[in-house]
Amino acid sequence: MATESTNGANAVTAQSGTFTALKPQVFVEPSKANDAVSFYKSAFGGKEVNRVNHPLLLSAEIKSGSASILISDIVDDSTAPVKATGTGLVFRLEAENVEAAVEQAVKAGVVAEGEGEVTEGDGALYGGRIGKVKDPYGVVWLISGSEKKLDDVEA
Structure with missing residues (x-):
């Protein structure tokens, strides 16, 4: 955080963050992310632009036009929300x-x-x-x- 001197006193000023993109992430059942990537590419004409495996698919980024979406397998230590219907x-x-x-x-x-x-x-x-x-x-x-x-x- 930045500090600013005002009349001899130190005041703390908040720094604002600027978002550069919104990338929704879809979590699917373990071992189904590769199928989901193929599906989304076919269904929405996307291109895979990035992938991280370890050993399941941690994330793959699909880009269509200027939009991106991330696809991931749910893993035990995942930050994914609890599976819901x-x-x-x-x-x-x-x-x-x-x-x-x-x-x-x-x-x-x-x-x-x-x-x-x-x-x-x-x-x-x-x-x-x-x-x-x-x-x-x-x-x-x-x-x-x-x-x-x-x-x-x-x-």
Whole structure:
């Protein structure tokens, strides 16, 4: 922490941290991370850019466009949360062609939720075309068109 002199006294000032990226990490059952990496690459058109093994897969980074996700096996000394049936977590992917992206993911093994069709989303968060899918590892993905840029939005 930095210190600053004010009128002869030392005051402590907080240093702010700047985040440079957000990389969600998906933990899967032991020995299934390699399968998950192959699945995510196939389903979402990603490329593996980094991998750490010891002896299970500690992490593999998959990159698609400017987005990254980490995939890991759960190990005994892992920082992974306790295995649960539902995470309350949903990932949103943006795509130029929502229908084609959903079709690619379904061919790779995701299950389309709802009617299995891409629909029109309502509200500021999901405006435009959107498809909802669930992968074999229990993660829910929303595949939507790129966010619309609005110049005249009031805060």
